[in-house]
Amino acid sequence: MLGLFSYMRVATLPLAKKMTKRVSHGSDMDALDGNAIAGRLFEHFGSEMTTVRGRCRHCGTSAPVAELRVYARAPGTVVRCRACGDVVMVLVTIRGSTRVHVEALELR
Numbered sequence: 001m002l003g004l005f006s007y008m009r010v011a012t013l014p015l016a017k018k019m020t021k022r023v024s025h026g027s028d029m030d031a032l033d034g035n036a037i038a039g040r041l042f043e044h045f046g047s048e049m050t051t052v053r054g055r056c057r058h059c060g061t062s063a064p065v066a067e068l069r070v071y072a073r074a075p076g077t078v079v080r081c082r083a084c085g086d087v088v089m090v091l092v093t094i095r096g097s098t099r100v101h102v103e104a105l106e107l108r
């Protein structure tokens with residue numbers, strides 16, 4: 001069992017580190033960065049979105065989508081502004097189709 005576990009660590013860690021980065025500010029140990037939703041955003045918008053800047057409509061902070069905080073453990077994926085912590089995007093996948101709600105994020 002230990003051998004299998006070791007194999008899995010070797011096989012999955014480099015990809016996980018490349019695709020996402022843990023955001024560790026205070027108690028936000030479960031937060032990922034915006035790269036965690038890159039594939040779903042590409043599927044929805046049809047283009048690479050992590051480098052697109054978004055302006056938070058709560059506090060006015062502008063930052064690339066890759067720098068937003070992503071909480072993937074909720075029933076839907078919740079994306080929060082790194083500066084004020086308010087929700088700027090929600091992704092819900094139903095029957096293989098992803099719905100993206102971005103009312104609180106002005107994409108540029």
Ligand SMILES: [Zn+2]
Nearest residue numbers: 056059081084
């Ligand atoms: Zn904000």
